[in-house]
Amino acid sequence: MPSLTTRRSFLRFLAASPLASLGQTPAPAIIGSARDAQNVFDFDAAARHKLPPAHYGYIATGVDDDRTLQANRDGFRRYPIRPRRLVDASSIDTSIQLLGRSWPTPIMLAPVGSQRAFHPEGEMAVARAAREKSVPFALSTVATSIIEEVNSARGEPVWFQYYATSNWTLSRQMVVRAEQAGCPVIVFTVDQVRGTNRETLRRFERQDQRTCTDCHDRTSLQANYRRKPFFTGMDLTGVVFQPIVTWDDVRRVRDATKMKLVIKGLLTREDAAMAVANGADAIVCSNHGGRADETGRSSIESLPEVVEGAGGRIPVLVDGGFRLGTDIFTALALGATAICIGRPYIWGLGAFGQEGVEAVIDILTRELERAMRYAGTPTIKSISRAHVIDAAR
Numbered sequence: 001m002p003s004l005t006t007r008r009s010f011l012r013f014l015a016a017s018p019l020a021s022l023g024q025t026p027a028p029a030i031i032g033s034a035r036d037a038q039n040v041f042d043f044d045a046a047a048r049h050k051l052p053p054a055h056y057g058y059i060a061t062g063v064d065d066d067r068t069l070q071a072n073r074d075g076f077r078r079y080p081i082r083p084r085r086l087v088d089a090s091s092i093d094t095s096i097q098l099l100g101r102s103w104p105t106p107i108m109l110a111p112v113g114s115q116r117a118f119h120p121e122g123e124m125a126v127a128r129a130a131r132e133k134s135v136p137f138a139l140s141t142v143a144t145s146i147i148e149e150v151n152s153a154r155g156e157p158v159w160f161q162y163y164a165t166s167n168w169t170l171s172r173q174m175v176v177r178a179e180q181a182g183c184p185v186i187v188f189t190v191d192q193v194r195g196t197n198r199e200t201l202r203r204f205e206r207q208d209q210r211t212c213t214d215c216h217d218r219t220s221l222q223a224n225y226r227r228k229p230f231f232t233g234m235d236l237t238g239v240v241f242q243p244i245v246t247w248d249d250v251r252r253v254r255d256a257t258k259m260k261l262v263i264k265g266l267l268t269r270e271d272a273a274m275a276v277a278n279g280a281d282a283i284v285c286s287n288h289g290g291r292a293d294e295t296g297r298s299s300i301e302s303l304p305e306v307v308e309g310a311g312g313r314i315p316v317l318v319d320g321g322f323r324l325g326t327d328i329f330t331a332l333a334l335g336a337t338a339i340c341i342g343r344p345y346i347w348g349l350g351a352f353g354q355e356g357v358e359a360v361i362d363i364l365t366r367e368l369e370r371a372m373r374y375a376g377t378p379t380i381k382s383i384s385r386a387h388v389i390d391a392a393r
Contacts, residue, residue: 030045030046030049031043031045031046031351033352033355034348034351034352034355034356034358034359035359037359037363039323039324039363039367040323040324040344040347040348040360040363040364041323043344043347043348043350043351043352043356043359043360044343044347046347046350046351046352046356047059047118047346047347047348047349047350047351048060049351050350050351051118051350052208052210053204053205053207053208054201054204054205054207054208054210055117055118055350056204056350057200057201057202057203057204057205057208058114058117058201058204059118059343059346059347059350060200060201060204061198061199061200061201061204061291062198062200062289062290062291062294063196063197063198063199063290063291063292063293063294064197064199064294065199065294066199066200066290067290067294067296068287068290068293068294068295068296068297068298069289069290069291070290071290071296071297071298071301071321072287072289072290072298072299072300072320072321073298073321073323074298075297075298075299075300075301075321076298076300076321076324076326076327076330077391078300078301078390078391078392079300079330079333079334079388079389079390079391080388080389080391081326081329081330081333081371081375081387081388081389082375082386082387082388082389083374083375083376083387084375084376084377084387085376086376087376087377087378088378089372089373089374089375089376089377089378090378091378092369092372092373092378092379093378093379093380094106094365094368094369094372094380095380096337096338096380098136098282098315098317098337098338099184099185099260099262099281099282099315100260103134103135103136103338104133104134104135105133105134105135105361105365105368106328106332106336106337106338106339106368106380107135107328107338107339107340107341107361107364107365107368108135108136108137108138108317108338108339108340108341109126109130109135109136109137109138109340109341109342109345109357110138110284110319110340110341110342111138111139111140111141111159111161111187111189111342112140112342112345112346113140113141113142113143113144114140114142114143114144115140115143115144115145115346115349116144116145117144118346118349118350119349119350119353121353121354122143122144122145122349123139123140123143123144123145123150123153124145124149124150124153125349125353125354125357126345126349126354126357127145127150127151127153127154127158128153128154128354129345129354129357129358129361130154130158130357131153131154131155131156132354132358133358133361133362135361136158136159136185136338137154137158137159138158138159138160138161138185138187138340139158139159139160139161139183140161141160141161141162141163141174141189141228141230142163142224142225142228142230143228143229143230144228144229145229146229146230147160147177147178147181147183147229147230148181151181151182151183156182157181157182157183157184158183159183159184159185159186159187159262160178160181160183160185160186160187160259161186161187161189161264162174162175162178162186162187162188162189162253163189163192163241163242164188164243164245164249164253165239165240165241165243166239166240166241166243167238167239167240168252170234170235170236170239171249171252171253172252172256173234174230174234175253175256175257175259176256176257177230178257178259179257179258179259183259184259184260185259185260185261185262185281186253186257186259186260186261186262187262187264187284188249188250188253188261188262188263188264189264189265189288190245190250190263190264190265190266191264191265191266191267191286191287191288191292191293192242192265192288192291192292193242193243193244193292194240194241194242194243196291196292196293197294198291225241247274247278250263250275250278250279250280251278251279254278254279254280260281260282261279261280261281261282262280262281262282262283262284262317263275263280263282263283263284264283264284264286265284265286265287265288265292266283266284266285266286266306267285267286267287267295267297267299267302267306268302268305268306268309269305269306269308269309270309271306271309272285272305272306272307272308272309272310272316273309273310273311275309275310275314276309276310276311276313276314280314281314282314282315282316282317282337283306283310283314283315283316283317284316284317284318284319284340285299285302285303285306285307285316285317285318285319285320285336286299286318286319286320286340287299287302287320288320289319289320289321289342289343290320290321298320298321299318299319299320299321300318300320300321300327300330300331300334303316303318303331303334303335303336304334304335306318307334307335307336315337315338316335316336316337317336317337317338317339317340318331318336318339318340319339319340319341319342322339322340322341322344322364323344324364324367325364325365325366325367325368325369325370325371326367326371327339328364328367328368328371329368329371329372329375329377329383329387330388332380332383333383333384333385333386333387333388334385334388335385341360341364344360344364345357345360345361347360348360375387
């Protein structure tokens with residue numbers, strides 16, 4: 001039997017050996033520039049390093065125990081890719097047609113509120129990045145920049161995300177202002193109502209030693225809305241924000257504007273069919289990034305039935321958990337026309353401003369191109385349902 005000294009020497013040898021690290025992923029270093037990023041997860045670590053705890057917590061949080069947030073990532077495991085070989089994919093075309101426009105990539109920037117919490121230039125930096133990369137950008141109702149200035153930075157009017165209120169007079173004012181600003185698309189977000197339980201955000205807030213009321217009012221949702229530039233000059237007296245909405249509200253918006261109407265937050269075939277019947281021009285299959293209700297079901301798993309409900313009559317977009325080019329490929333194979341990212345570009349913004357947002361778009365586009373090449377799909381139209389397996393069946 002070997003002596004204790006011999007055994008200790010052998011264990012020290014194993015610890016120093018390259019064999020000891022097999023199967024282990026080293027902890028990511030904090031990147032010093034956008035050019036150093038290997039993938040979009042690097043921007044997460046960099047943003048967390050730079051941002052105040054409460055601001056990072058706003059990005060990181062889901063609701064309750066973050067089960068749906070995690071499901072959005074885990075859901076992609078259900079759909080392994082079936083690559084085809086011996087196809088000439090030497091030239092890759094990622095362009096798409098969406099709502100009467102041609103776009104160079106199926107990636108768009110989803111609405112995220114209060115972007116100056118993550119970088120001093122906030123939505124202005126994102127709009128410039130969207131201009132440079134020619135991608136759609138949906139401006140949040142609760143943006144921290146003026147819509148007309150954002151449009152100028154984008155070089156053309158952005159899409160406008162719309163949250164209903166309890167007062168149709170005010171809501172109609174919002175719709176009219178967006179239309180007068182030239183916005184071609186209104187994104188009616190229907191999955192967010194008051195009362196979300198964002199436990200992860202609360203935990204990060206406890207780590208933050210700043211006086212939060214210097215920047216925003218914690219007393220009520222209405223008080224916070226009063227601080228947002230979109231509502232300047234509007235009477236918010238007695239208005240309830242994020243109320244329960246119905247198809248009646250959808251029809252009011254449809255009748256009030258000539259903008260394209262996109263309904264964001266649908267997860268079932270029944271609601272997708274209702275969206276078509278009520279005049280929607282497109283749908284975003286979305287669970288609000290796991291930040292609204294705790295269903296435990298991912299957006300990518302909901303996508304096939306939403307596509308079925310739309311029945312090819314209107315395009316279906318999707319968001320929730322997209323971090324890799326293979327994720328985008330999977331969604332396209334399941335019938336999505338485009339995908340929306342939120343957290344990844346906000347990580348880029350928080351870490352490096354406009355350059356970070358552009359780098360995130362570039363990385364995801366390159367990864368998508370690589371996935372398409374390996375799958376034998378030289379164009380977006382050549383990606384089909386036959387390119388993924390439903391492992392749950």
